[in-house]
Amino acid sequence: MSSACHHDRIDALEAVWQRWASLGAELSEQEWSTATRCTGWDVAALYAHVGMFPPLLVDAAAMETTTGQQATAVEILRGFNAPGGAAHAMAEQIAQEAAATASTLDRAELVAHYADLGARAVTALRHRPATALVPWPGSGAVAPWSEAIRIVLMESVVHLLDVLDALGRAPEVAPAALRETAHLLAEVAEPVALNEAATGRSSRSPLPVLR
Structure with missing residues (x-):
């Protein structure tokens, strides 16, 4: 993992969180309550779910x-x-926690997770080495920052697309973030089956690759 690639991922994450922030700042109360294609999740719940990352990463070194x-x-x-x-x-459990958080925070606080805490988290990440290890919750494993950021970026992109779809907005997401997410999802897929299907050699x- 080159230092340039690591920082490119952080740049992509910053752009995606800025999109969450700018979109949230213009939503009506009706739009916050709009159901998404994630069954049982409205827009506010998705904001709360992905919004757990910025405050967590503000103190990245710790x-x-x-x-x-x-x-x-x-x-x-x-x-x-x-x-x-x-x-x-x-x-x-994850769905219940997201709904509970969305109900306890006002809309400005949900947006602030991306606009304010997001900016602080990005700054913190820029000062962390790509190879430093961090525990990944629920996995029993640790991952280098370069890999952990890939998951955070993927979650942020996939659920931003969910929100944009629910609101009837164009899927306007930073191209670099979309490419990085697509690369990660392709790597998760079984490689032979993906190559066979992508080239039309198999209908299976x-x-x-994600629930």
């Missing part, structure tokens, strides 16, 4: 560790989304 079983973003996501994995076992798709 999260680091020197011990633990190291894993890549791909390995963590495959484990999370395997049958019986956390994406399945914890789905209801390895997608979706």
